[in-house]
Amino acid sequence: MKKQKVSSAVIRRLPRYYRHLTDLYLAGVVRISSSALGKSMNLTASQIRQDLSCFGEFGQQGYGYNVESLRDEIAEILGMNQKHTAVILGVGNLGRALMENFHFDRSGFTLTAAFDVDPNLIGKSVSDVQVHPVEELERYLRETSVSVGVLTVPRAAAAPMSERLVAGGVKGIWNFTNAELDMGRSGVVVENVHFADSLLALSYMISEAP
Amino acid sequence: MKKQKVSSAVIRRLPRYYRHLTDLYLAGVVRISSSALGKSMNLTASQIRQDLSCFGEFGQQGYGYNVESLRDEIAEILGMNQKHTAVILGVGNLGRALMENFHFDRSGFTLTAAFDVDPNLIGKSVSDVQVHPVEELERYLRETSVSVGVLTVPRAAAAPMSERLVAGGVKGIWNFTNAELDMGRSGVVVENVHFADSLLALSYMISEAP
């Protein structure tokens, strides 16, 4: 086991490994070699072995990797067993879509509360998660350990809300607004889901085509 | 103007440039140097100049870049003026959230139709876009030029739907399902929005923290 810094390119591939290994596992595949996995994921066998070597030795010469145990190892590496919690800020369409459709638990998270300003929503539950008035955010964060704040508020509310989350001690922010959040020296990690950036990248790629 | 291949790292930064320049423009900033832009985006001035040089010469020595015209140039590069069109497949929570909240037009797209299997939705309109029965997809694609199909269907429907989109001649697929689509030799571009991958990357980053 090494303790070198893991590059962000590797980090981005880990969830893909996890997803593919889960699919293989569910399909009943017991073992797989780096070259077979590489073929199915469009990576080189070398890259896969190199990536995994950042975290330990999970394979066996002449055999390859056990699908289930490699999947479990990667889950562990990703922190999926750490009982992370999340709260969601903003129960508009997108917030509700995440609450109703996204399986936080499959990523090792428990969604424990939602917050909104709309009096019509407060007190209601969405997918068994209660909507609180946003004024109660600070108290909630004080009384409950929350790993991640999910930002699905309007753009204008993104900066102030992120500051309140940081002050409340969250470790990460999952940002669905198209605001660029500045975490300064807080150490809080921001993961952006910028829909527009994604669509524009696609726009570029289809515009280039011959 | 060069005609070298543009790396995917550069392509991914283009929408960010566009977003930052738009913010600057709306804030009334007229000109900016690569070093000032770099500071605000956490990039080196060198990298910005190197990136832009893939597409042409947009600055002026001793002055920097005109914010508005650089923004417009990048919009052009991204294909935002090409009157791209999109249809959305699957009007569940996520599909509806995109239809109601995401401004396709701000990325240069027009959302022209939605498709679903649910008889209760068919015929209705969401944000002025009509929901059609999915059986009509082929006819619609034949009669209308559609650039991109937005996949917000359940995972199991992702593969067959993507095949129908490809057969119908779309140029790109914006995939919100966690299925990994294989476009084979079709030349159709897939842009994935994998929520779970994104959250797992965040999970890794907060788990590493000291």
Next chain:
DNA sequence: TAGATTGTTAATCGATTAACAATC
């Protein structure tokens, strides 16, 4: 055992950064 496949070291490739002449 022989064949397969790992983990790791070395080689290559590509992307980022630095430097600087050109010039507004």
Next chain:
DNA sequence: TAGATTGTTAATCGATTAACAATC
């Protein structure tokens, strides 16, 4: 003009690929 800042070429850094001894 002098100062600022570009576009581009060269230097550096990091990530990917190839090669191979170790070994199941």
